Amino acid sequence: MTAHGHVQQQNSTKLMSRAGAVSALTLAAVGGTMLAPGAATEAHAAPHAAKALNIAAAKKGSPYRFGAAGPHRFDCSGLTMYSFKRAGKKLPRTAAAQYNSARRVPASARARGDLVFFHSGGRVYHVGIYAGHGKIWHSPKTGAVVRLEKIWTNSVRYGRVR
Structure with missing residues (x-):
């Protein structure tokens, strides 16, 4: 452990010993990390979401084709459906149906994937x-x-694949 890490650990121990009845969420916020149940940060997306994101990125440069769902051509919902299917999650075919099947997420809690x-x-x-x-x-x-x-617009909503 580095000297910095040791000091950080000592400070955390002191903070926790003085905390008494202070909640774990308060301690987490003081420590600079948000640990709200069910919350995800951009760095901590679900494994299937991170995999789907990487699959979509790997399709960079693939041409758009209306109604196409891969593996070489895609429309918008075809790309999301293909990416999540390869990540082990099933999505409906259209953007509207995908919206209806996703769990709503506020913009403040959006995560990669x-x-x-x-x-x-x-x-x-x-x-x-x-x-x-x-x-x-x-x-x-x-x-x-x-x-x-x-x-490019504020008229967006976020959804998490279940």
């Missing part, structure tokens, strides 16, 4: 996989390819 649903007038029209730092992997439109892109 969550689905990002684009909506207008109550209708989901596009889906991608959250890559962190406000970006998604997606297959955007005819003439485009699978790519990493900044989320």
Whole structure:
């Protein structure tokens, strides 16, 4: 253990011994780590979500084709369905059906590997996989390819594959 690590451990021990009835969540927040039950940070996505994200990223440059679900061409929901299937999770075919099957996640709790649903007038029209730092992997439109892109609107909702 480094000297820094030893001092950090001593400080944590002192903090815990003085805590008394203070909750574990308060201690975690003081220590700089949020340990809320069910919460995930960008660095701690579920294993299947992280794997799906990596699979989508590996498809970089694959051409868009309406109705295609891989392995060489994709539309938006085809890419998410393909990526999660390869990661061991089944998703419905369309963006709207994927939205209905996902567990809602507030933007403040989004994690790498969550689905990002684009909506207008109550209708989901596009889906991608959250890559962190406000970006998604997606297959955007005819003439485009699978790519990493900044989320361009606030009209998005997040969902976690169950």
